[in-house]
Amino acid sequence: MNQGSYLRLGDGDYRMTSYEVQLLLANRGQxxxxxxxxxxxxxxxxxxxxxxxxxxxxxxxxxxxxxxxxxxxxxxxxxxxxxxxxxxxxxxxxxxxxxxxxxxxHFPQLMITFVHYPTVDGADPDTGARFVDNVVAEGPIPVMVRDTLLALRKNMARRSVVRGAGRADDWEYPEAALREAVVNALVHRDLSSESRGTQVQVEMYPDRLVMRSPGGLFGPVTEERLGEEGVSSARNAALLRILEDVPLPGSSRAICENRGSGIRTMLAALRSAHLSAPEFRNRVSSFRVTFPNHTLLSTDVIDWINSLGERGLSPSQCVGLAILRDGGLLDNQTYRQATRVDSRVATQELSDLIARELVEQVGTRRWTRYRLARGLIRTRVAGETPKGRADRRADILDALADGELSRTELAAATGLTDKTVTRWLGILRKEGLVEATEEQVRSPAVRYRRTGKVAFDQS
Known part of the structure; x- marks a missing residue:
């Protein structure tokens, strides 16, 4: 096995190390x-x-x-x-x-190292500075957690955020999220003899914070299921059990709860601070968490979303729009990871964004991706303030002026997508301006007609 085992990564295979083979074998049991x-x-x-x-x-x-x-x-x-x-x-x-x-x-490398680098690439070639700060956290896990959090707090900046009618100063990263990440890295790391020469590493850059620990995810936990309720697995069950009743120094709070709530706590703290969700990267021999250093829902992003004039957007839809704002792409999985909604809700919310003409679908089935509507991208690139989305009532009513039409026929007549037609038909039916010819309105074969009620001019 040590000479002929391979791991698929991206579009290629690479030979697994002896450590990776032994770790896979060990993970078959507890x-x-x-x-x-x-x-x-x-x-x-x-x-x-x-x-x-x-x-x-x-x-x-x-x-x-x-x-x-x-x-x-x-x-x-x-x-x-x-x-x-x-x-x-x-x-x-x-x-x-x-x-x-x-x-x-007894185990010199079972510790945490913290390094604060001056540039996004590490050392500063112009000044020769290799790092801004360099800390080694040793001792038992409670002390290592405390000292690592102290080092992070010492090196973090504060940022001003708008909150209600005033402003408040918050840390770059919420401490609750950092505490959970540090504890998880220490408690769930691989403790086999092959990995005892590797320490947990924390690296701070101007644009991100990275935490690495030896040993990938254990048991039924996967990157996609991190943070889901009821999904939990402990590689070091005895260690975790002890730490349930050992407090942080100077605190009554236990090091960990052993309830599978750490990742959910981390994500909730980041969402509350309007920060992007972390990126999790799992490998057989290592696990990495990367916290981007930017406010996802900053004041200008919130102002931009408000300028769209769309009422009833959910908080997760606002997060999705913020991610797409600079021309990126989303799929159902990345939307779920960023917002922590389930697959059903993600599908409904993305469909609603398409119906509102805020988002466009690219590709189909497993290749389906979503991007910001081209009109919004143009205004973003031009630095213009987007206007409220078009009111499609008149388009639908004009198309129905000569008789009954199905959703498919309405989409062809108006040039709108099926989702957009469906949305505005629902609005017009609630206003009493349009009615369906059958009760089963979800069927694409159902036809629609005007009721004769005069629409109120809101111009």
Whole structure:
């Protein structure tokens, strides 16, 4: 297997490394690397304050399982202490990472490195500056999370945003999203012996923030399903279980909840701050999260959407328009990833944007893509303020002046798309200006006619 295994990537194949092959094999079952005994360790390698906090919380929250146990028995039950080959209690790898005073004494690379680069490409060739800041976060996971967040906060700028009638200063990236990303990178990383020489890496650039961790997604979780309710899987189950009852230093908040809510919390925090959703990139041997450093729904974007004159747009449709504003393309999957709506809602909302003549469909079936309507692109390129979308009532009524027509015939007569005709027929029927000749109005064979009611001139 190590000599003849290949991975499909894009349009080609590449030979898998021995580490990637072994990781795929290990992922067939539940990995137990976090329960491995660490030689030459004991209870003395644990931080007494973290142990006391863990034991107290377990006895309070789960008295049936832990209420009658002494401290050593509690640590054994949560697999923080495990027997070595001679039967003596030693720290497990997960126990050491969660509760140890200095795990890096035994595993120097199980840490986080943070580097703040001066340019989007890294070092500045003009000044010779390799980085703006360089931090190594060591210690148990609670301390590494705290110190990484401190480094991020130190290097983040504040931006002014319009909120209600005033302005407010927010961090470039919401701390709730960063905390979840840092915790996920540490807790879900691969802990097999092959990856213990690789640290979690956090890199800040002027236009993005990148977090990398060894080991791809585990279990049923995929890039497309990240953040879906009920989709959760823990590579390091024992470690995660311990950290449910270990708080961040100086806080009562536990490191993680083990409820599969971390990605949803991250996305909700970014949406609340009007920031773009992160990009997730999963590989067999690594996982990467990239946070773009720009406000998706900034003041000028919101003003542009309002200038379209369209009422009733959903928040997710506004996000989709913001993405398409600069001439990009969307498909159903990328729309779902950006907005976190399900496939059915994504299809309905994209169809509605087409019907409103804000978006155009390119291609069909699996090659279907969506782009901003050409008229809106022209005004965007020319720097013009878009006018309200055309009122198509007169077009539909004029086409029906000589008799009954179906949706298909109306589309041919007016030059409008079927979705746009359907939308305006619905509006005209509600206003009592048009009626269907049959009750099954969803059928394309149904014909429509004018009612004789005079339309009110809104000009």
């Amino acid at each position: 990995p137990r690397h976090d329960e491995e005994p660490v030689p030459n360790t004991s209870l003395a390698d644990f931080d007494p304050a973290l142990v006391a906090e863990l034991v107290s919380r377990l006895r309070t929250r789960r008295p049936y399982a832990y209420g009658e146990l002494d401290d050593l028995a509690v640590l054994r039950r949560v697999r923080a202490l495990v027997p070595d080959g001679s039967g003596a209690d030693v720290a497990s790898l997960g126990g050491l990472l969660a509760l140890g005073t200095f795990p890096q004494e």
